[in-house]
Amino acid sequence: MNQQIEQLDGFADEPTREMLQSLIDKKRKFDKYKTLCLRWQIFTFLSVLSFMAYFYFIILHPGDSNLSILLGQFTGDEMHIFFLVAIVAGYGSALHCKKKEEKAETEYHKLRCEVITKSPDLWPKPFLWKKRHEVFKVMKKEFDINLFYESK
Structure with missing residues (x-):
């Protein structure tokens, strides 16, 4: 359990702290997939961009405008296949990470809304209800x- 969550001993009971820890774990998982997805998208974009530049300057620009010669030059080099495989792999990985990111975001948002909805049950006594605000501040800051609100 996180040190900040353990320090909330007087502000929340054990099940509430476990719920908050689970919320933190889901947030970290969501952030991890978000970063990973962005990296794959940047990799794919740069791969496409570099392949387009390579294709234009090396194949199209100095060569003839005959389509059969261009296709022959394109299929004659293994480097072109490597570029295409890298682009397809990057795109597929970005899609896969995007699905995982959306799933992690849904789980995180569901649990976050559950904590907000169950706040009266998690902090039932009036003196604990006043301390709830401190817990929410810690969660927001750290x-x-x-x-505070259910909207994203």
Whole structure:
């Protein structure tokens, strides 16, 4: 359990702290997939861009405008296949990571909304209800998790 969550001993009971820890874990998982997806998208974009530049300056520009000669030059080199495989692999990986990112975001948002909805049950006593605001501040400041409102 995180040190900041353990320090909330007087502000929240054990099940509430476990729920908050789970929320932090889901947020980190979502952030991890978000970063990974962005990296794959940048890799794919740069691969496409470099292949287009290579294709234009090496194959199209100095060569003839005959389509059969261009296709022969394109299929004659293994480097072109490597470029295409890298682009397809990058695109496929970006799609796969995007699906995982959306799933992680859904799980995170569901649990976050559950914490917000169950706040009266998690902090049932009036003196604990006043401390709830401190817990929400810690979650926002330390982990960038907004528990004040349900909207994203």
